[in-house]
Amino acid sequence: MGEDKKNNIVEAALKLFEEQGYHQTKVSDIVREAGVAQGTFYLYFQSKEDLFRSIAEACLEEISEALKHGPHAPCQNNEVYYWMIQRSLTVYYHNRAILSIMYRNGIASQEIRDISQAFYHEMMLIIKEHLKEWGGCPDYSEEQLEIAAYSKIGMVEMVAYQWFVVQGHGPEYIDSIAQVIVDMDSMEVSEE
Amino acid sequence: MGEDKKNNIVEAALKLFEEQGYHQTKVSDIVREAGVAQGTFYLYFQSKEDLFRSIAEACLEEISEALKHGPHAPCQNNEVYYWMIQRSLTVYYHNRAILSIMYRNGIASQEIRDISQAFYHEMMLIIKEHLKEWGGCPDYSEEQLEIAAYSKIGMVEMVAYQWFVVQGHGPEYIDSIAQVIVDMDSMEVSEE
Amino acid sequence: MGEDKKNNIVEAALKLFEEQGYHQTKVSDIVREAGVAQGTFYLYFQSKEDLFRSIAEACLEEISEALKHGPHAPCQNNEVYYWMIQRSLTVYYHNRAILSIMYRNGIASQEIRDISQAFYHEMMLIIKEHLKEWGGCPDYSEEQLEIAAYSKIGMVEMVAYQWFVVQGHGPEYIDSIAQVIVDMDSMEVSEE
Amino acid sequence: MGEDKKNNIVEAALKLFEEQGYHQTKVSDIVREAGVAQGTFYLYFQSKEDLFRSIAEACLEEISEALKHGPHAPCQNNEVYYWMIQRSLTVYYHNRAILSIMYRNGIASQEIRDISQAFYHEMMLIIKEHLKEWGGCPDYSEEQLEIAAYSKIGMVEMVAYQWFVVQGHGPEYIDSIAQVIVDMDSMEVSEE
DNA sequence: GATGAATGAGTTTTCATTCAT
DNA sequence: CATGAATGAAAACTCATTCAT
Structure with missing residues (x-):
């Protein structure tokens, strides 16, 4: 369950980093793409x-x-x-x-x-x-x-x-x- | 004179980009290193x-x-x-x-x-x-x-x-x- | 049992408030110190x-x-x-x-x-x-x-x-x- | 001039800290009260x-x-x-x-x-x-x-x-x- | 009763850029 | 040309609280 969301985040990040680059990709973009809340990101990654x-x-x-x-x-x-x-x-x-x-x-x-x-x-x-x-x-x-x-x-x-x-x-x-x-x-x- | 300052900015930027990277280097770092004012930067470069x-x-x-x-x-x-x-x-x-x-x-x-x-x-x-x-x-x-x-x-x-x-x-x-x-x-x- | 947990929470809070102050102490710190789950806190205290x-x-x-x-x-x-x-x-x-x-x-x-x-x-x-x-x-x-x-x-x-x-x-x-x-x-x- | 704004910030902060307390007062409250921009605060104070x-x-x-x-x-x-x-x-x-x-x-x-x-x-x-x-x-x-x-x-x-x-x-x-x-x-x- | 993953509104902070002098 | 104080939009990150299990 938890790993699901973490995976979503990683997948979303990979996609967005590739499309628009690391610095152009905001955490808010990643969580939107991953379909999770802003805070969830910081549950799995420190930054x-x-x-x-x-x-x-x-x-x-x-x-x-x-x-x-x-x-x-x-x-x-x-x-x-x-x-x-x-x-x-x-x-x-x-x-x-x-x-x-x-x-x-x-x-x-x-x-x-x-x-x-x-x-x-x-x-x-x-x-x-x-x-x-x-x-x-x-x-x-x-x-x-x-x-x-x-x-x-x-x-x-x-x-x-x-x-x-x-x-x-x-x-x-x-x-x-x-x-x-x-x-x-x-x-x-x-x-x- | 003007070209001097422009050169200073370029030199400073080269040094700082190499040392700390593009995204980590602030315009304020560059102008401080170059010894010019913040606004001067925008006389020579658009951004x-x-x-x-x-x-x-x-x-x-x-x-x-x-x-x-x-x-x-x-x-x-x-x-x-x-x-x-x-x-x-x-x-x-x-x-x-x-x-x-x-x-x-x-x-x-x-x-x-x-x-x-x-x-x-x-x-x-x-x-x-x-x-x-x-x-x-x-x-x-x-x-x-x-x-x-x-x-x-x-x-x-x-x-x-x-x-x-x-x-x-x-x-x-x-x-x-x-x-x-x-x-x-x-x-x-x-x-x- | 329940009172035990409530007591743990109070003890933990007293310790942490004294050590680091009220605003610096997070609910998550308190429950960790007390050895109870995050949600348990709200069984005993409204906030x-x-x-x-x-x-x-x-x-x-x-x-x-x-x-x-x-x-x-x-x-x-x-x-x-x-x-x-x-x-x-x-x-x-x-x-x-x-x-x-x-x-x-x-x-x-x-x-x-x-x-x-x-x-x-x-x-x-x-x-x-x-x-x-x-x-x-x-x-x-x-x-x-x-x-x-x-x-x-x-x-x-x-x-x-x-x-x-x-x-x-x-x-x-x-x-x-x-x-x-x-x-x-x-x-x-x-x-x- | 600059000191003016700094003073405004200090005055505003004193007023608001007294009225609502330090932790209840947001930087955004202070700058609004002081009539300066958010960034101006950080021009004079680190935090x-x-x-x-x-x-x-x-x-x-x-x-x-x-x-x-x-x-x-x-x-x-x-x-x-x-x-x-x-x-x-x-x-x-x-x-x-x-x-x-x-x-x-x-x-x-x-x-x-x-x-x-x-x-x-x-x-x-x-x-x-x-x-x-x-x-x-x-x-x-x-x-x-x-x-x-x-x-x-x-x-x-x-x-x-x-x-x-x-x-x-x-x-x-x-x-x-x-x-x-x-x-x-x-x-x-x-x-x- | 107990859990802990998930939430999201709310805050602080940053920094490229502007513009009146 | 040159300045540097001021800006404010934008971003990262926090954490008290909830709720499905």
Whole structure:
């Protein structure tokens, strides 16, 4: 019962944050959309920022959880790479609402900044491990591996944002995008 | 004289937006930092958002301007690629303040969103042209080229943000980061 | 059972009103401290103010009750005076919690103001009677007796508040305080 | 100009606090009464409590200032005593608004409590000095002098509150009240 | 009797913007 | 051009009280 109302609030907030942005969305908008009273909001969240933090945390955790687990069957070479890209895109596609919110609303506060930063750091560590396991960069220093990892994250995030959020394409693009990203890398070298 | 004050306001705003974010920075903070009166602000800018838009526009233009022009000497293969990455990193390094502001403050309004989107679109077109000239992807469709271009942008932006803004490293990293990004791509293929 | 809960509520309220004041204490604080549900409060009290009124009334009644009855053995001169002071101090000591609350929380509402005023009026009448019986002021008008009575009340209240509440001293001070007050009056005259 | 508005706010607040009490008076009431905009209030005071503190501080300081200075001509015996009582009553009469506010509104916060306590302590020290100079209580310990001082304060405060605030009498009562208080003390002794 | 989730009217507070000087 | 006191609409948040279970 209580969880129902809390859920309504979260759903309403997600919808409105995505549509109009965090700062443009008033608590009164959220409760109207959720069909609850003003006070009910503060029964479940300490403040508007607390709600945003809670949403951000949950979604970022979902993303990192999804990327944490490697491919089911062992695979080699850039199959891992392909898997990683494809998997990331899928996760981003399903979380395109929050991705949009994080991208478009930036850092609402110091606390959100820390959460966001911790998320990227964790993502980077996961990717770095994948890169090591995969063995594609044998003589890279830790620092170089980190640069490589961050670049992968940025790549996927930007393309996902442009394709799924800005242009509004559906999941049918996931495979072809992944293919382009992986092929592109190969091609660059086949040039040499 | 007047331009002096306008400049002071812009400098103060850049500093404060970077330190505390757009929404957290009050006009009264900006004018105090700039050493001008409250009303003076509105002699030079129509609104707080107008100031942000003006700053964003100028900086994004500077970035796109810097990337618009190809390498001075003709070069081949992934030399162009290396040049592009290195050039982007340099530009991002010098504009790390605004990069940080755009990253951390997201889309302050519909108008800013449009400016930001237009910027990414223009960037994408520039990169796409570079990719075509370079000839690295002969049989790519326009769409595939766009995906490739966006992925480059995301890659550079994320690494630059993490290295220059979050970790605070200096320009001495530009070359080694560029090297990692380019090499990494090569390596991926040398694996096959 | 029911009375148990009511008692818990009263005890909790007394504690919290004393610690943090009436206006700073929320009904939710009281019920949490009392270990009952929010709704239970309204089974026993019509409102938060009703609770305060109930507490204030009970305590003020206790105080006036204690002062109503003269000394057990007939006594003369300022023995009555000493008895009165000492008795008042004792009563105030035992009701220092409510004294503190009344002092520190002032008049929560028109109704409380009336109760408080009625209390002081009643006290004044009691003291006035004591003064008359004692015969210390033979040719005083009613008005002059009232002034004298109020001054006694203020004297005891202030000293009790400062000694028992602010400085936290114990009942062992009652006698010496009474002595000072009575002696002081005498001394003033012995000067002449 | 600016001070004009600030003054209006203070006047309005004094009036309303006295009429309806601190907690019953809304900032919106104050600004309406003062004829200024809502925001103007926060130009001069950080919060409603800040205003109350500011008023309380100023008035308590005025009272203690008025009592600090002894009688102009040297005088002996209980002439000093009479002077002190009369002077206190006069001061209390002129500050009956704030006296009423402090009495009726109690301690709005921890900070106000501290201010109030500091005021009583200072008053007590002043009275104690007067008592010493006067020499009426030669062999009193410091502690006994403090009890005596607090009892004087309570006496005057209560009578002033009852006469000037509750019953609304005018300054013509000051002398007769002072007379009663001083005479009463004498009489008590003349009885023995 | 007892519960505690839900309410919503009511308050404080903020801050971009204006305009008389 | 420059000022800065004044504005007031708009927002977040509070909490005593209710009522269905």
